[in-house]
Amino acid sequence: xxxxxxxxLAADGKAAQFDAVEWEARCELAAAFRLAALFxxxxxxxxxxxxxxxxxxxxxxxxxxxxLFEEITASSLIRIDVDGNMLSESPYKVNRAGFVIHSALHxxxxxxxxxxxxHTRDGSAVSMQAHGLLPASQRALxxxxxxxYHDYEGVAVDLAERESLQRDxxxxxxxxxxxxxxxxVGETVGTxxxxxxxLEQACGLQIxxxxxxTMLYPVAQAVMDKAAGQxxxxxxxxxxxxxxxxxxxxxxxxxxVDYAQ
Numbered sequence: 515x516x517x518x519x520x521x522x523l524a525a526d527g528k529a530a531q532f533d534a535v536e537w538e539a540r541c542e543l544a545a546a547f548r549l550a551a552l553f554x555x556x557x558x559x560x561x562x563x564x565x566x567x568x569x570x571x572x573x574x575x576x577x578x579x580x581x582l583f584e585e586i587t588a589s590s591l592i593r594i595d596v597d598g599n600m601l602s603e604s605p606y607k608v609n610r611a612g613f614v615i616h617s618a619l620h621x622x623x624x625x626x627x628x629x630x631x632x633h634t635r636d637g638s639a640v641s642m643q644a645h646g647l648l649p650a651s652q653r654a655l656x657x658x659x660x661x662x663y664h665d666y667e668g669v670a671v672d673l674a675e676r677e678s679l680q681r682d683x684x685x686x687x688x689x690x691x692x693x694x695x696x697x698x699v700g701e702t703v704g705t706x707x708x709x710x711x712x713l714e715q716a717c718g719l720q721i722x723x724x725x726x727x728t729m730l731y732p733v734a735q736a737v738m739d740k741a742a743g744q745x746x747x748x749x750x751x752x753x754x755x756x757x758x759x760x761x762x763x764x765x766x767x768x769x770x771v772d773y774a775q
Contacts, residue, residue: 528589528775535568540588542703543575544773545763546630549707551584552769555714557633558582561695562612565703566620566627572596574620576613578606587775596621611670615679619699622680626699628706636717637696646690650723650730653716655741661713662686666693688713704759705752 529537543565550556550563564576575591577583593602596617600608612631619629640647646663647654664682667675683689687709689697696713700706723730766773 528587531589536593537588539565539568540575540591541774543591543628544586544588545766546628546703546707547577547583547586548766548771548773549762550630550632551582552765552771553711553714555632555634555710556583559609561631561633562609562616563630563706564612564616564620564628567593571624572621573601574616576608576616578604579609579612580606587773589775614670614673614675615697618676618679619683619697621676623683623699625701626683628700628703629697630699630706630710631691631695631697632710632714633695634714634717636721637690637714638694639721640717641690641695642693647716648720648730649733649738651716651719652741653712653719655733655738656745657688657712657716658738659742659745660687660709662689664689664691666691700755701752702755702759704762705755707762708755708758711758 532540543563546563555561559579559582562577564574567573567575573593573595575593577586578590578592581590590604591602592600592604592606592608594600594608594613598608598613598617615631616629619626647657647661649655649658662683664679667678670679679689683697683699687699687705689699691697696710696717698706698709698713700709
């Protein structure tokens with residue numbers, strides 16, 4: 515959805531309570547929730563995505579604690595600041611762990627406009643494996659340069675964990691939360707979503723391969739290094755993220771998912 519169409523929507527209905535730029539951001543994030551529901555990345559009320567409000571560095575949008583991903587719409591998202599103050603009206607609250615994790619990364623990384631966190635079966639399973647994501651598939655190899663790890667510290671309701679989350683993500687784009695799940699960040703919703711898709715695919719391949727009960731075919735260190743260098747040279751990844759994201763939103767339209775309300 516373009517900014518121009520967001521302005522048109524803002525003329526009436528629920529969108530009228532938001533300016534066009536915020537409405538566009540709300541539509542983008544709501545689309546991510548609906549796509550995650552279609553892809554089966556949900557855990558009842560247990561996970562959360564967020565998006566920094568354009569022009570407001572310390573404020574972000576996040577899902578209401580009480581709605582399934584398949585229910586979320588642009589207008590139902592909650593606007594909150596990094597101190598935990600709710601800045602929009604909602605019959606729901608914000609998940610405490612969601613606030614801690616997302617406020618940490620929005621605060622710690624100026625370019626982390628969007629943050630996505632999942633508890634999928636495959637992602638959570640890999641997070642429990644001591645070796646983490648193995649460099650055994652092309653998918654895993656190309657993710658390695660941006661993948662980081664964060665040790666489990668209990669349910670993320672303690673504000674003190676924000677510091678270690680920031681430190682462990684560093685300059686990465688993906689984070690495996692040990693014994694917990696997966697997380698991605700991006701400058702756009704499309705980038706964060708595409709990164710989550712690629713990470714979840716890599717985790718799924720690993721779980722499937724290890725379930726065969728045989729040794730995995732090794733990749734030589736020289737080839738790992740070569741793959742890392744090749745990824746670093748790909749200057750068009752942002753463009754690919756954008757192409758994928760627009761295609762995914764067209765999928766929502768074909769599915770009749772009205773998230774922009």
